[in-house]
Amino acid sequence: MPSNAQRSEEFIRFSPLDRLLHMVVMIGFTGLAVTGLSIGLSSTAPARLLIALVGGAEHAAWLHRFFAVITYLCVVVHGLWFLYYRLVLGGRLTGPHSVAPSLKDLRDFRENLDYFLGRRSAPPEFDRFTYMEKIDYWAIFIGMNTMGITGLVLWFPEFFTGFLPGFFVNIALVLHFFEAVLAVLVKFFLHIGLAHFRPAVYPADTSIFTGRTTREKMMEEHPGQWRSISGSEKPTGKP
Amino acid sequence: MESTTGQPRLRSGGSSRHRKDLSLTSRLPRAALNIWIVLGIGALVLWLAASKPLPAAAAAVPENSWFVDMNRFAASAHASFSCEECHGTMLxxxxxxxxxxxxxxxxxxxxxxxxxxxxxxxxRLSHERxxxxxxxxxxxxEKKAEQEGQANPNPQKESLMAPTCGECHSSHYDVSGRSRVALGKRQVEVCxxxxPRYTESYMKNIHGRTGVDLGNEQSAYCTDCHGAHSVASLAKGEEALPVCLRCHPQxxxxxxxxxxxxxxxxxxxxEEPAPKDAATLWIQRVRIAAIAVVVLSLVFFFGHSALWLLRELHEKLRKH
Structure with a gap:
């Protein structure tokens, strides 16, 4: 970081735990996508190349399960943090500073569409998290649980057919594959594209890695939050 | 509504955009980022590049010519045999x-x-099996039906369809010492x-994907379940279970x-009812529903983002 006298005032947008979890999920998700799609699209040349690089389908399956475990551990740690935050620290899990969905998100969505179509001159006043950021977050949070369930059925089919019909294993594979395709297309193209390559933020938005954001970005992208904290205390790290 | 109070703030935010852009670019070298983008697109192109089709299911496997290519025969498992050992003499x-x-x-x-x-x-053992x-x-x-003088129901086909040794094995050209994976790939062609419907469905299954596509020799090939010479259909669950247990002991x-x-x-x-048809139909219904959900979600998310991008581009161009 260059020490800049003109450097604008910085705010903490993501806590160290958030940044760490994002980093591990980023690595785990990419690993899951690469190894999983190589098996799911096994008839394609790139898939064969990747499987050859990791030393065969057995190794790819092992890596896939390794990435699955570290990624799901993030869900567990995140959940434990929320419990601690709520029960021990007595924090709030809802409200404008949280990722909890609210009615304002629906209104923001409608107003944002109006803005896209030129019926408004400015986007709505987003709070700490826009509705797209909330969808991004909840898609991953819910998706990791559903992928975890179907993935466990595929990992231990002998156990699950002990009390489920045999073709549920096939259905688990169908759901696992198509949810993976959806997740990869949305995360690799839209999440990365919107978070970093939009004209307004290009070439990159580093706040999820450094945790910091600037006054200008706050005013521009989260004016609702900016208004509620400006003049008062800095936003704290958590919801 | 909030929009009326929000606008002036946003305008003032917009005027500081250029300053913000500069500071971000100086922090992250643009060249490094561009390389990253190029690599990403390159990886994507590679990923979508020419996908190899399934092994041709209908390849002519046994070479049924009356003539023998002695160069290939010389490399085969039977190369040390003289012709008479298998074919006898003219006498x-x-x-x-x-x-x-x-x-x-x-x-x-x-x-x-x-x-x-x-x-x-x-x-001897293979033959007995x-x-x-x-x-x-x-x-x-089939032979019995032919002897009884029944008309061949399908004149396009040979009257005798069921295979003997030569339909699956090539006695002149098959080499010995092939790997498990090579034999498995060959089975997909021969069987x-x-x-064809059975090998096509096998190639969509995890056994076919890993065994044939990805060359994992621990996967099950055709004969691992159905037997090479004994040829079991395994249509009934109680027939199939002992076969599953060979690799899945739990x-x-x-x-x-x-x-x-x-x-x-x-x-x-x-065309004809197959075992597990009811389950298969449920799997396909779930697949169709899953595809519909994926397509609708993508239309929503990508459509939303395309509009967003266009609007932001418009804002940038308008200010130039």
């Missing part, structure tokens, strides 16, 4: 040469005129020449009802 057949004027001369399939009982001289298996029984049935009875060959189709009614 054995009463010393008669086949009539070159006969309409069927050299037209009949070579593999259909050979007496494969002779293979059993060396390959074959004789007890479903292929030999089907051949018996698929008569059972499996219970319901494990055998996992669908390996998805034969039924919701779009076209099946």
């Amino acid at each position: 054995e057949d009463g010393g008669r040469h086949p009539d070159p004027q006969h309409p069927q001369f050299l037209r009949q399939q070579a593999s259909r005129s050979y007496d494969y009982e002779r293979c059993g001289k060396c390959h 074959y004789k007890k298996g479903a292929h030999a029984k089907a051949l018996e049935k 698929g020449s008569c059972h 499996a219970g009875p319901e494990f055998a009802n996992v669908v390996i060959h998805e034969l039924a189709s919701v779009t076209e009614p099946p």
Whole structure:
């Protein structure tokens, strides 16, 4: 970081735990996508190349399960943090500073569409998290649980057919594959594209890695939050 | 509404945009980022690049010519044999040469005129298993029908369809010492020449994907479940379970009802009922629903983002 006298005032947008979890999920998700799609699209040349690089389908399956475990551990740690935050620290899990969905998100969505179509001159006043950021977050949070369930059925089919019909294993594979395709297309193209390559933020938005954001970005992208904290205390790290 | 109070703030935010852009670019070297983007697009192109199609299921497997390529024969497993060891001498057949004027001369399939009982001289166990298996029984049935003078129901096809040794093995050209994976890939071709629906569905299953596509020799190939010479259909769960147990020792009875060959189709009614049709139809319904959800979600998310991008571009261009 260059020490800049003109450097604008910085705010903490993501806590160290958030940044760490994002980093591990980023690595785990990419690993899951690469190894999983190589098996799911096994008839394609790139898939064969990747499987050859990791030393065969057995190794790819092992890596896939390794990435699955570290990624799901993030869900567990995140959940434990929320419990601690709520029960021990007595924090709030809802409200404008949280990722909890609210009615304002629906209104923001409608107003944002109006803005896209030129019926408004400015986007709505987003709070700490826009509705797209909330969808991004909840898609991953819910998706990791559903992928975890179907993935466990595929990992231990002998156990699950002990009390489920045999073709549920096939259905688990169908759901696992198509949810993976959806997740990869949305995360690799839209999440990365919107978070970093939009004209307004290009070439990159580093706040999820450094945790910091600037006054200008706050005013521009989260004016609702900016208004509620400006003049008062800095936003704290958590919801 | 909030929009009226929000606008002036946003305008003031917009004026500081250029300053913000500069500070971000100086922090992250643009060249490094561009390389990253180029690499990403390159990886994507590679990913979507030419995908190799399934192994041709209908490849002509046994080489049924009456002529033998002695160069290839010399590399085969039987290369050390003289012709007479398998074919006898001309004297054995009463010393008669086949009539070159006969309409069927050299037209009949070579593999259909050979007496494969002779293979059993060396390959006794395989031959015995074959004789007890479903292929030999089907051949018996076809021969019986032919003797009783029944008309061939399908004139396009040979009257005898059930395979003997030569339909699956090439006695002149098959080499010995092939790897498990090579044999597995060959099985998909050989078995698929008569059972294409079964090899197609196998290639969509995890066993076919990992075993044939990805060359994982721990995966099950055709004969690992159905047997090479004994040829078991495994249509019933109680027949299949002992086979599953060879690789999945923890499996219970319901494990055998996992669908390996998805034969039924919701779009076209099946020619003949296959086992597990009801389960297969449910799997396909779930697949269709899953595809619909994926497509609708993508239309929503990508449409939303495309509008967003266009609007932001418009804002940038308008200010220039």
